[in-house]
Amino acid sequence: xxxxxxxxxxxxxxxxxxxxxxxxxxxxxxxxxxxxxxxxxxxxxxxxxxxxxxxxxxxxxxxxxxxxxxxxxxxxxxxxxxxxxxxxxxxxxxxxxxxxxxxxxxxxxxxxxxxxxxxxxxxxxxxxxxxxxxxxxxxxxxxxxxxxxxxxxxxxxxxxxxxxxxxxxxxxxxxxxxxxxxxxxxxxxxxxxxxxxxxxxxxxxxxxxxxxxxxxxxxxxxxxxxxxxxxxxxxxxxxxxxxxxx
Amino acid sequence: xxxxxxxxxxxxxxxxxxxxxxxxxxxxxxxxxxxxxxxxxxxxxxxxxxxxxxxxxxxxxxxxxxxxxxxxxxxxxxxxxxxxxxxxxxxxxxxxxxxxxxxxxxxxxxxxxxxxxxxxxxxxxxxxxxxxxxxxxxxxxxxxxxxxxxxxxxxxxxxxxxxxxxxxxxxxxxxxxxxxxxxxxxxxxxxxxxxxxxxxxxxxxxxxxxxxxxxxxxxxxxxxxxxxxxxxxxxxx
Numbered sequence: 001x002x003x004x005x006x007x008x009x010x011x012x013x014x015x016x017x018x019x020x021x022x023x024x025x026x027x028x029x030x031x032x033x034x035x036x037x038x039x040x041x042x043x044x045x046x047x048x049x050x051x052x053x054x055x056x057x058x059x060x061x062x063x064x065x066x067x068x069x070x071x072x073x074x075x076x077x078x079x080x081x082x083x084x085x086x087x088x089x090x091x092x093x094x095x096x097x098x099x100x101x102x103x104x105x106x107x108x109x110x111x112x113x114x115x116x117x118x119x120x121x122x123x124x125x126x127x128x129x130x131x132x133x134x135x136x137x138x139x140x141x142x143x144x145x146x147x148x149x150x151x152x153x154x155x156x157x158x159x160x161x162x163x164x165x166x167x168x169x170x171x172x173x174x175x176x177x178x179x180x181x182x183x184x185x186x187x188x189x190x191x192x193x194x195x196x197x198x199x200x201x202x203x204x205x206x207x208x209x210x211x212x213x214x215x216x217x218x219x220x221x222x223x224x225x226x227x228x229x230x231x232x233x234x235x236x237x238x239x240x241x242x243x244x245x246x
Numbered sequence: 247x248x249x250x251x252x253x254x255x256x257x258x259x260x261x262x263x264x265x266x267x268x269x270x271x272x273x274x275x276x277x278x279x280x281x282x283x284x285x286x287x288x289x290x291x292x293x294x295x296x297x298x299x300x301x302x303x304x305x306x307x308x309x310x311x312x313x314x315x316x317x318x319x320x321x322x323x324x325x326x327x328x329x330x331x332x333x334x335x336x337x338x339x340x341x342x343x344x345x346x347x348x349x350x351x352x353x354x355x356x357x358x359x360x361x362x363x364x365x366x367x368x369x370x371x372x373x374x375x376x377x378x379x380x381x382x383x384x385x386x387x388x389x390x391x392x393x394x395x396x397x398x399x400x401x402x403x404x405x406x407x408x409x410x411x412x413x414x415x416x417x418x419x420x421x422x423x424x425x426x427x428x429x430x431x432x433x434x435x436x437x438x439x440x441x442x443x444x445x446x447x448x449x450x451x452x453x454x455x456x457x458x459x460x461x462x463x464x465x466x467x468x469x470x471x472x473x474x475x476x477x478x479x480x481x482x483x
Contacts, residue, residue: 019416026422166421
């Protein structure tokens with residue numbers, strides 16, 4: 001356990017100059033402009049505005065940004081023989097891998113937090129009369145975050161494997177683009193891991209699907225998100241433990 | 247000289263995933279629409295009876311524009327990344343070859359790959375329409391337009407992405423910008439006419455197709471010219 005904390009600290013140092021923090025701001029800022037420009041018509045202005053902001057944020061930006069953050073995690077190691085240096089340190093490879101994964105989770109969580117603040121800011125700018133449904137919106141934001149975990153796991157696996165930043169990112173891009181069609185399909189959407197962040201963040205008419213206070217049905221949470229997370233994370237970890245470093 | 251530089255850049259593509267990407271992009275777009283049309287065959291053929299080909303082409307076009315922009319982003323970044331990663335800019339630029347030739351050849355490789363992708367896309371559309379049994383009444387004008395005009399009108403974006411990818415070693419920035427542009431292209435229909443992102447959509451109520459292409463190619467060459475000027479003066483580390 002102690003090893004992981006050391007890894008987290010060293011990863012944080014490496015990320016300091018990577019311009020990652022400005023990346024996290026992009027989607028929340030774009031969503032903020034969407035929310036500010038949108039004129040709600042229904043008697044639930046908060047949720048209506050939130051839905052518009054979530055549409056722009058969750059279907060493509062959230063999975064793709066998770067991919068960029070994941071691809072960024074191994075940039076220093078791939079350049080100039082960084083793997084040799086890092087792996088010569090007295091830390092276990094498992095700790096290093098888990099530490100890198102935790103950093104991705106932390107970054108995506110920060111992005112979700114910023115998106116939440118963007119919703120609050122847009123709503124306050126609009127001056128809605130009704131009170132903000134904080135609990136619902138927080139649920140959507142956290143559900144969306146949980147749904148990105150399998151995507152982050154796959155991206156980290158591919159990033160450790162391929163030295164090219166763009167090549168590694170291709171995986172996430174290729175699997176995210178189908179979201180444009182799949183998310184509309186009620187039959188197939190719930191089974192596609194890359195569509196889950198979008199589905200988890202968009203308000204559903206049927207709230208009986210919720211489990212554990214999340215906007216995700218139990219089957220999807222266990223089998224699609226949990227299952228794909230376990231497969232991607234364990235494959236990546238096993239690969240990394242055996243990886244030959246050049 | 248340019249042909250030799252081009253040949254050398256083309257050679258570097260071997261053993262990379264770039265060529266595979268050029269194949270997977272169009273295959274993915276066609277595959278998705280094949281699934282879409284296959285699953286809802288009865289409903290869609292009933293609803294769009296008489297304009298089946300046109301509807302299919304429109305559906306493919308809807309996906310192919312963001313896919314093309316993402317493809318441009320990834321391919322430009324990979325082409326530049328090969329040089330950044332192994333520090334080979336120094337080596338390449340130490341050769342007795344003009345810097346503008348080096349840059350032009352990268353641009354040509356990128357354009358050629360995108361053209362290949364568009365040819366594959368066109369063949370895929372034809373194959374898909376044939377397999378779905380839409381008959382021989384193919385709207386060739388529309389087919390050619392939707393296959394190749396997005397490629398021509400995406401010229402400014404290709405030149406911009408290539409310039410961003412080549413001028414910084416950190417590929418995070420060009421990739422993020424390319425991804426943002428691709429996502430924004432989905433809502434480009436509501437943008438003003440002068441936005442380059444709107445041109446590949448070939449909207450009817452926007453510029454005429456000829457003007458869109460002229461603007462796309464022209465702006466693309468202009469951006470290329472500026473990026474060449476920047477590249478020839480750039481300090482290489």
